[in-house]
Amino acid sequence: MPELPEVESIRLQLTKYVVGHKIEKTEINYKKCFQGDPNKLKQAKIGEIRRFGKAIVIDLNNKLSILIHVKMTGQLIYRGPNLSPAPAISDKVKGGLGGKHTHVVFHLNKDAKLFFNDYRKFGWIKVVKTDEVEEDKFIKNIGPEPFKDLTIEYFTKTLSKTKRNIKSVLMDQKVVAGVGNIYANDALWLSGIHPTTPAHKLPPEKVKELYHAIEQVLQRGLADGGASENSFVTPDGADGNYQKHFLAYDKKGEKCVRCGGIFVKDKVGGRGSVYCPKCQKKY
């Protein structure tokens, strides 16, 4: 569920469902994904839910916070009285809730539960002091947030300083927080830029177009509640909708609606990249 719109959808739903609940017990079935002392969470009340790039932060009323990164296939799913009627669990939740891919269960008061599922086991949860969230090694490395502190000036300056291909730069969390493979593919298509273009070769007007394209595709993803192409589900257990509106991602072999070219898929920066070779220009 990984990118900004997906994680923000998680944050919004968690804010609706788990804020105010108390953690009664933390059940850990896969120790490697959990850092910190789960016993310290006992009886803590859940306060604000924050997001830093693709990371979720759950603040508790005992000066501790729970940091969560779902990586590619992690899922946070709430079942309890704040969700009624609860939608059916999507079949993307492999093994269901409490099955072999459920690594952590936060047992909350009022018979509620928050499940952490992750069949690929890349995701992690850690307990840190709320005061020290911003100093956390992972959080500290996250760059400016789109719609907040990502400015065109900073973006232009950063791109001018690197020779890496623009696709890798977009997915670099230090450059822009929250952009991953789907939205990088779509933003590059929207701005008509070839993914292997060296970042520093982009003319200023193209950088500007790309900047706006990033915000546009993220905005669309947010409006759709994220993309459920693979394993993403929202905490109510349902799917998002952005997968119905992909611009380039997952369109290999299909016709480009802008120029009629055929989308191709290459590996760029170690990841699959879909683009239209006819109208996405390399600089």
Add this chain to the structure above:
DNA sequence: CATCATACCTGTTCGC
């Protein structure tokens, strides 16, 4: 220092 390749896992899809 900057950049690239690989590893971490398991489930699904692709190609012969």
Add this chain to the structure above:
DNA sequence: TGCGAACAGGTATGAT
């Protein structure tokens, strides 16, 4: 159909 290879939305780490 069957079976192995390649791949999947991310990031840390080690190599170059």
